Amino acid sequence: MYQSLKKELDNRVIVSGDEGYNQKRKVWNATIDKHPGAIIVCKSEEDVLKAVQFANEKGLHMTARAGGHHVGGFATCDEGIMIDLSQMNTVTVDQGRQVALVEGGAKLGDIDAETQKFGLATPTGTISETGVAGLALSGGLGYLRGKYGLTCDNLVGANIVTMDGQLLHVSDEEHQDLFWAIRGGGGNFGIVTQFEFALFPVGPEVLAVDVMYDYQDAKQVLLKAQEYMNQAPDEVSFNLTVTMLPPVPFLPEFLHNKKVVMLGGMYAGDPEVGKAVVKPLQEFAYPIVDQTGVIPYVALQKKLDAMVPDHVAVHGTSLYFSKLTEESIDLLLAKLDNAPMPTYLAQLWALSGKMNRISPEETAFTNRDSSFVLLLDYMDMGAGPEVCKQWVDSVYDGLLPLSNKGTSYLNGIGANETVVKNTLGVNYQRLAEIKKKYDPNNRLRHNHNIQPAE
Incomplete structure (x- = not known):
């Protein structure tokens, strides 16, 4: 054949x-x-x-x-x-247009390595081994989200092979319907062979927030994080991660097998100005470790790579929250306390600034009114797939009534038709019509699938 x-x-x-x-x-x-x-x-x-x-x-x-x-x-x-597409990974900076031309197989580390040669960056994610295509097509949350928005918000054009075998260039001027759809609608409409991303002055050194709190202070830390978010400036984006640290050589012995809340983030501006702005993030409780300081942007972008090793069995889920309440925090922490094995990364990403000032209809990415999103990854280190899935589902089901309209970050959850419809919300029907136009036979179905309109 x-x-x-x-x-x-x-x-x-x-x-x-x-x-x-x-x-x-x-x-x-x-x-x-x-x-x-x-x-x-x-x-x-x-x-x-x-x-x-x-x-x-x-x-x-x-x-x-x-x-x-x-x-x-x-x-x-x-x-x-x-x-x-993994061998199609070239990144070229067009300084005149302040745009990065990024082939469809490039990883986030490829983009940062090239754009930082010019002191520029585009919003991407926080794991350098992630492919930009999947990230951008369904959103793209990273440390620049408050200042410059999501990865998909900064897509200014793309080359895309459609299911009828055409190569199209899409932008605000060309094939506007397809350009709108690929900014949040996932890989439903064609195969993107090149992205064009807007670039901004970032780095080469930035103020990185890196604080570790004891798990016993988790509730206090999460409540104070919500309080901070209510008045956070656009320049600050941060993530909270609850996990048990492994007994590995690069960690001091007192942290081995210790449950902690890690706060990692960035100030997207003058580091000297930022030090006072991020100071409250360092004082949510008594920090057991604080490595906040000025580091290269490319180093910050690779800092979390070790937390997500390749080819580990993972069960994941996600939910957005309008705000963190005592009820939602208590429920989440109770679930974590009763995990079959403490092999989870429970991340709460603070959401504010530019990403939330864009209209839900401006791009296909709909969720613009949440203050936090939960990303839960549960590593199967011996509990077994059924036990892991059952526990992850119980966390999702328990928190669902407290979530923002049952919506999830589609880059952090497996295929689920109800989740897709809830999350894409007001944009779903329009996306279904565009799907019918560009992929009527649903050949691209192994994704957060949008059924072609009837």
Whole structure:
């Protein structure tokens, strides 16, 4: 079936039994174990066009792999085609336009490494190994969200291969419906081969907030975090992470197997001015460690990489909250106290500033009125998949009535039709119409799927 395509693409079509197949089909989350009919390794837009046209001829569904970092394993599938963009990772800075041209397979570290040569950055996430494609298409939360918005908010253009085998350039002037849809509607509408992101002066050094509190002070810390958020300036974005620290050599012994609340963040402005602004973040309780200081922006962007090692079995969920209340905090902490094993990362990301001043209808990304989002990752270190899933689901179900309209950050939760409809809300029907126009056969279905309108 794939022989002609193999010849056309210099044997860059990998099928079961070929060398490298089992490695290539792996994604970040080890709970995902799928077997594509073929993996097509693309080096150019022309390769992507050929892959999509081939899939159309054969009536095959497909996925696009950039970083393969989504908890839902959306980069892969059973039997269909995986279009592997990982070798398309070039980043070019257009200084005249203040724009970064980013190929679809680039990772966040690729973007930061190139843009920081010019003292520039675009809002991305906080794990350098994440692929920009999945991040941007469903939002993009990072340390610049308060000052400059989400990754998708700073997309000014893109090249996209549609399911009828066309290569389109989309922007505010061209194919506006598709451009609107890919800013929050996920990978439902085509395969993005190049992104164009607006750039801003950032770094090369920034003020990074890095404080660790004892878990016994967790409730106080979370309540004070909400209080701070009520008046936070745009320049400040921070995340709170509740976890048990592992007994690893790079941590001092007194922190081994200790439950803590880590507060990590950034001041997007003059570090000297920022020191007074972030001071309250360092005083939510008595800090057991405080490494707040000025560091390279690229170092900050890689700081959390060690917390999310590759190919670990992870069960994840997410919910937005209008605000953190005593009730929601008590419920979350009670759930964490009763986890089968303390192998979780429970993150609460503070949301404010530019990202929340954009109208819900301006882009497909709808949630613009929350002050925190929960991202819960539970690593299966022996509890077993059923136990892990049951516990994660119990956290979601317990907090759902206290959430902001049952919405979730789609980059942090697995496939769920109800979650997608709740989250995309007022934009869902418009997205379904655009889906019908650009992917009427739903070939791109291994995602937070939007069904084509009837």
